[in-house]
Amino acid sequence: MIILENVTKYYHQTASVQGLSLHVKQGEFFGLLGPNGAGKTTTIRMLTALTMPAGGKIQVCGYPVSRNNTRFKNDIGVVPQHLNLEPELTVVENLRLHAMLYDMTRQETKRRVGELLDFTGLEEKADALVNTLSGGMKRKVLIARALMHNPKVLFLDEPTVGLDVFSRRKVWDLIRSLNVRGITIMLTTHYLEEAENLCSRIGLLKKGKLIMDGTPGELKQLAGHVVVEQFKDERTELRLFPSQQEALKFAEQLQDSCSIRQATLEDVFVKLTGERENA
Amino acid sequence: MAGLRAVLWRELLFFRRRWWTITASSMVAPLLYMVAFGWGLGKTVSLGGVAYLDFIVPGVVALSTMNVSFNAVATPLSIARLYDHTFEEYMVAPITVYSFTAAKILAGAARGLYAAAIIICLALLFGARFNVDLRFLLLLSLNCLVFSSLGFLAALKVRSHPDMTRFNNFLITPMIFVCGTFFSVERVPFPMDWVIKLLPLTPASQGLRAAALGWDLPWTAPLLQLAYLAVFVSWGLKTCLEVE
Numbered sequence: 219m220i221i222l223e224n225v226t227k228y229y230h231q232t233a234s235v236q237g238l239s240l241h242v243k244q245g246e247f248f249g250l251l252g253p254n255g256a257g258k259t260t261t262i263r264m265l266t267a268l269t270m271p272a273g274g275k276i277q278v279c280g281y282p283v284s285r286n287n288t289r290f291k292n293d294i295g296v297v298p299q300h301l302n303l304e305p306e307l308t309v310v311e312n313l314r315l316h317a318m319l320y321d322m323t324r325q326e327t328k329r330r331v332g333e334l335l336d337f338t339g340l341e342e343k344a345d346a347l348v349n350t351l352s353g354g355m356k357r358k359v360l361i362a363r364a365l366m367h368n369p370k371v372l373f374l375d376e377p378t379v380g381l382d383v384f385s386r387r388k389v390w391d392l393i394r395s396l397n398v399r400g401i402t403i404m405l406t407t408h409y410l411e412e413a414e415n416l417c418s419r420i421g422l423l424k425k426g427k428l429i430m431d432g433t434p435g436e437l438k439q440l441a442g443h444v445v446v447e448q449f450k451d452e453r454t455e456l457r458l459f460p461s462q463q464e465a466l467k468f469a470e471q472l473q474d475s476c477s478i479r480q481a482t483l484e485d486v487f488v489k490l491t492g493e494r495e496n497a
Numbered sequence: 498m499a500g501l502r503a504v505l506w507r508e509l510l511f512f513r514r515r516w517w518t519i520t521a522s523s524m525v526a527p528l529l530y531m532v533a534f535g536w537g538l539g540k541t542v543s544l545g546g547v548a549y550l551d552f553i554v555p556g557v558v559a560l561s562t563m564n565v566s567f568n569a570v571a572t573p574l575s576i577a578r579l580y581d582h583t584f585e586e587y588m589v590a591p592i593t594v595y596s597f598t599a600a601k602i603l604a605g606a607a608r609g610l611y612a613a614a615i616i617i618c619l620a621l622l623f624g625a626r627f628n629v630d631l632r633f634l635l636l637l638s639l640n641c642l643v644f645s646s647l648g649f650l651a652a653l654k655v656r657s658h659p660d661m662t663r664f665n666n667f668l669i670t671p672m673i674f675v676c677g678t679f680f681s682v683e684r685v686p687f688p689m690d691w692v693i694k695l696l697p698l699t700p701a702s703q704g705l706r707a708a709a710l711g712w713d714l715p716w717t718a719p720l721l722q723l724a725y726l727a728v729f730v731s732w733g734l735k736t737c738l739e740v741e
Contacts, residue, residue, distance in 0.1 A: 266589045269741045285738050291591035302582035307510060318503035319590035363586075 219244045219371055219402045220265065225274030227260055227426075234260045235426040238274070242404060242419075244370075247397045249417030250406045253491060257426040258406035259299060262375045265404070266296050279370055292320065295369030295401075299376045301356045305349040309340060309359050312348060313366055320367040327366075334362040338392065354385030361392055372396060374405040378412060390416060410484040420483070424491050437486050445485045448476040456485055500592025504600030512608070523612040524619065527561045531623050534679060545681060547710055554620045554627055555705035556678030559640055561616050563698050566609030566641040567669055570601055570648030575661050578652060578740070594737045598649060602730065605645025606638065613637055627709035636708060639722040640701035646729035647697070653736040672698040677706075697725045 220242035227235040235257040242248045250258045263269040264276060267285045276283040281290035303312050310331055317327035335341045338358040343351060348359065357377060364372060374393065378386040386409075394416060397403050407413050413420050414434045422430040422437070430437060442458025444465040449455075458481055459465040465478050512519060535550040542549040578584040587597050617629065655661045676682075676698035682690055693699055694717075704718030 263741075268585055268588055270739070285588065286594055288591035288593060291589060294589070296585075296589045298582065298585060300582040300585075302585055304507065304583055304586075305581060306514060307507070311510060315503055315507050316586070316590075318506060319499060319587065319592055321499035321591075 219246070219279060220248075220404060221275070221277040222261070222265070223275040225261075225264065225271045225276060227257075227264060227269065227271050229260075233426050235264070235271070238423075238426065238428055240421060240428060240431070242402060244402055245397075245400055247403045247416060247418045248405070249413035249420040250404065250423060251410065251413050251420055251487060252406075252423035254408075255425070256423040258423055259375055260426075261423070262296075262373050262404070262406055266294060266373055267291070292367070293370045295364035295367070295372045297357075297360050297364045297372065297374045297377050299379060301353070301360065303348045303356060303359055303363070306347065308345050308347055309335075309351070310344045312359060313363055316363045316366045322367060330366050330368075334365055337365075338362045339388075354381050354388070357381060357385070357389055358392070361389070365396070369401065371402045371404070374403065376406055376408060378407070378409065386412075410482065410487055414483040422487065422490055430490055434483055437483065437490075438481050440486075443481050444478065445481040446472075446476055446478050448472060448474055450474050456489055458485060458489055498596065500587070500590070500596030501600045501603075503590075503592070504587070504597060505604055508600075508604035508607075519608070519611075520615065523561070523565055523615050526564070527557050527616045527619060530557045531619060531625075535623050535625070548626075550623065550625050551627055551710065552706070553679055554616075554625045555633075555709040556702045557620070558613055558616050558637065559676075559698060559701040559705050560673045560678045562609040562613050562637060562641050563644045563672065563701070564669065565612040566605045566644040567648040567651075568665075569608035570605035570645045571652045571661060571664070572648075574601060574649065574652035575655055575658065579655075579657065594734060598730070598734050598737055601649050602642060602645045602733075605648055606641035609641030609645065610638065613641075628711055630708060632714055633705060633708035636701060636704040636718060636722070639719060639726065640698075640705075643697055643701075643722055643725045643729065646726060646733055650729050650733040650736060653733065653740045672696055677702045695721070697722070 220240070222238050222240045225235055225238045226233065238261065250261060252258050260269060264271050265278060265283060267283050267287070270285070278290045279293040281287060283290060304315065307315065313331045313334065314327060317330065322330070335344055338361060340355065340358055340362065343355060348356065351359065361377070377393065378389050381389065390412065393403065405417065417434065419431070419433055420437060421428050430440070432440070442460050444459045444462050446457045446459065446465050446469050447454060457468060459468065469476050469478055530553065534553050538549050544552045574584070620627070651661065651664050655664065675693055676696050677693065678698070682693050682699060682703065685693055700718035700721040703715055706712070707714045
């Protein structure tokens with residue numbers, strides 16, 4: 219469904235993405251994780267023709283990606299990081315504008331607007347100007363807008379950034395239900411808990427390179443299931459172990475206090491990206 | 498066609514919501530020009546055998562439509578690209594860059610024509626006498642298209658809003674005063690007269706004046722406008738295909 223082969227992108231002669239190769243299958247929920255500047259947003263922008271790669275091949279839904287190729291654009295929906303709604307139009311007008319851009323009929327537009335306002339719980343805000351909505355509501359409008367034309371693939375670039383805990387969980391539910399309906403999803407996020415909760419497969423990006431790719435379980439298995447956390451010399455050190463016994467054995471040897479717990483994806487992320495940084 | 502229809506619908510919605518602000522702001526500058534140069538000098542001064550008020554009305558129409566058409570595209574599009582990122586919604590939609598470009602330029606030109614209608618009504622209220630014939634309308638439409646396409650190009654080229662202000666200060670504002678809007682270019686010494694004649698506003702101010710006062714139309718005027726239009730549109734299209 220999504221193919222990137224040896225894709226490279228430079229900004230001001232600095233590589234933002236380097237030789238990135240990735241395949242996402244139909245129906246997958248793929249998460250792209252990485253620290254700031256890892257190339258997550260650049261990758262999404264290249265997949266949606268907002269930025270052109272310097273080299274490599276990109277295909278989405280079987281079509282090559284380019285600015286003027288309207289065929290693949292019919293099959294994708296994009297929820298960008300920025301709240302890029304028309305601020306002086308109402309919620310419904312934003313949805314109608316999107317429907318017109320996708321050449322939808324009036325009947326189809328009316329039906330989808332009704333369905334999506336219901337799906338996102340925005341019925342009461344249908345005629346409100348977008349610039350009067352809260353951040354969480356604007357995110358929901360962005361998701362509703364991206365779904366207007368029934369896309370096969372949905373790109374979400376940090377869809378819950380800046381949201382409170384409750385709004386974030388509501389957005390998670392929305393996104394999860396879309397994947398259940400069969401939409402292929404590619405998501406970038408800073409929140410590792412988000413990736414762990416939502417994604418069936420995760421790619422770890424660092425400095426524009428894919429350093430690891432697998433299910434959350436596989437990634438944890440590669441790095442270890444149990445973590446020993448020790449605060450020493452004004453910094454926290456993490457050590458990951460494949461079993462509880464090995465973690466306990468290690469902890470007994472330590473002179474400073476430490477804690478033992480189940481590893482999270484965040485521990486794996488810190489260990490892997492930290493290791494690569496030090497390597 | 499979907500892109501053209503959608504972008505024009507959005508522009509129409511915006512216009513309907515802001516029509517009073519748009520109308521009022523289109524009137525301010527021409528009103529001041531006509532008070533200062535029309536009332537102040539118009540009754541006492543004549544140029545080329547014509548009352549100064551009648552002489553400057555085509556110039557004021559040319560400069561005002563330039564300003565309105567340029568800024569109707571340049572300002573909102575640069576904001577859409579650099580600040581609120583709504584430009585991206587159009588770039589990921591299944592519309593061609595050609596339809597997006599055409600819609601933005603046509604919408605900007607339409608705003609210029611609306612401003613022209615207001616100025617013509619104002620000029621008649623001030624007692625100016627001039628003809629509005631087919632030649633006048635053709636040159637007026639070309640002027641609006643030339644400057645809305647320049648606004649489109651500028652909006653895609655600038656890197657920040659201050660860049661847009663500089664573009665206005667160094668290109669648009671000087672043309673208001675030097676392109677034969679308030680005086681005859683024939684009075685300017687060589688070679689500056691040729692430099693002025695080649696600027697994109699001059700064919701509009703000279704051509705509109707010739708049409709309005711019943712003089713012979715300089716044939717170079719529409720040709721120069723068409724040449725500028727071709728350059729700005731093709732450069733704008735190329736930029737739109739590449740802009741990030």
